[in-house]
Amino acid sequence: xCIGVGRSGTTWIYKLLDSHKDIxxxxxxxxxxxxxxxxxxxxxxxxxxxxxxxNYKIFGEVSNNYYFNEGIAERIxxxxxxxxLIFCIREPLDLLLTIKSFADRRSLKFHSVEDFxxxxxxxxxxxxxxxxxxxxxATTVFQSLFFDxxxxxxxxxxxxxxxxxxxxEDLKENSKVSSENLLNFLGLRHTQETxxxxxxxNVRVRSRVPFxxxxxxxxxxxxxxxxxxxxxxKLKRSKIIYRILFTKSIDNDFRMELNNYFNHNSDMKQKITxxxxxxxxxxxx
Numbered sequence: 001x002c003i004g005v006g007r008s009g010t011t012w013i014y015k016l017l018d019s020h021k022d023i024x025x026x027x028x029x030x031x032x033x034x035x036x037x038x039x040x041x042x043x044x045x046x047x048x049x050x051x052x053x054x055n056y057k058i059f060g061e062v063s064n065n066y067y068f069n070e071g072i073a074e075r076i077x078x079x080x081x082x083x084x085l086i087f088c089i090r091e092p093l094d095l096l097l098t099i100k101s102f103a104d105r106r107s108l109k110f111h112s113v114e115d116f117x118x119x120x121x122x123x124x125x126x127x128x129x130x131x132x133x134x135x136x137x138a139t140t141v142f143q144s145l146f147f148d149x150x151x152x153x154x155x156x157x158x159x160x161x162x163x164x165x166x167x168x169e170d171l172k173e174n175s176k177v178s179s180e181n182l183l184n185f186l187g188l189r190h191t192q193e194t195x196x197x198x199x200x201x202n203v204r205v206r207s208r209v210p211f212x213x214x215x216x217x218x219x220x221x222x223x224x225x226x227x228x229x230x231x232x233x234k235l236k237r238s239k240i241i242y243r244i245l246f247t248k249s250i251d252n253d254f255r256m257e258l259n260n261y262f263n264h265n266s267d268m269k270q271k272i273t274x275x276x277x278x279x280x281x282x283x284x285x
Contacts, residue, residue: 001076002062002166004088005144006125007098009168013086014062016179022188024050026061028232034066034075043079058186065122067150068139077157084186085154089147089279090168092272093258099124099141100254113254113261117142142268148278155282165283 002013011029018025026049033046050059066072067087076083090098100116103124110116121144122137154163164185171178183190223232235241262269 001060001066001083002086002088003066004064004086004166005067005090005095005099005121006064007095007102008088008090009166009171010062010064010088012171012175013088013166013182016182017060017062020183020188021054022057023186024052024054024056024059026050026059029062030064031061032063032065033061034063034072034079035069038075057188064125065137067154068121068137068144070153073154073157081158083158083162085158085163086166086182086185087151087154087163088166088168089276092145092276093262093269095145095168096141096258097251097255100258101251104251113257142272145272146275148275148282151279151282163283165279167280 002010002017004010014025014029017023031046031049033041033049037045049061066076076085096117099121103110103116106124108124110119118140120138121141122139124141151163151165164182166178166182170181180190220232220235223235
């Protein structure tokens, strides 16, 4: 099970694991059973999100927002205490830039850096089902960066050997090594079919026309609600559609604004930086 704030490598992980012959991944990212559907849908419904056509060794899902809610760790543990967790983190300042880029893709506007930091993260990522537990999560962009606290919450239930800390910086440095380490953690070996180097996915872009970008995000959300992950995946992978809708994001202005903000609020910068390194030390300690 892969969890972690969006823009920290979760899409890359989903594609990597989905390419392995011994893994049955859920039909699409963000299954969200343990935060949105556990009250209204049976466990059989959850199991139907996975293919059983082959004799798979592992069943997996990627749901970014599982790590925000304190109760989800216990629910997952009660479901299967042997669950292996991939916990994704990313250097905080770089993560903020790419979250802002994702907001630009959806044509979202903010009055200031402070306004951006205090916006609920689910409002930006746009994946929450209306009136769901996830949609009521008020975790702000800034609060989502306290990686050590979220990691400690899962360590209350799961032994350390069941949690793999996936650092986005390691992926950028060497995607082949990242894929090898991840599969080793799951007790799997590489095959010819496994994509060892997926390249960049979900790169920083912005909408060519803001209104069209906003409509595209609504269409994507509607397809998720209808569980039409296959169609959504094909549309997202279409190079033609991508070129029509988006262009490379230019974030130099926001980068300067962010740096100036943290220069005047150094305590906030210290908190999120310390949280990142604390999470890394928990993993290596």
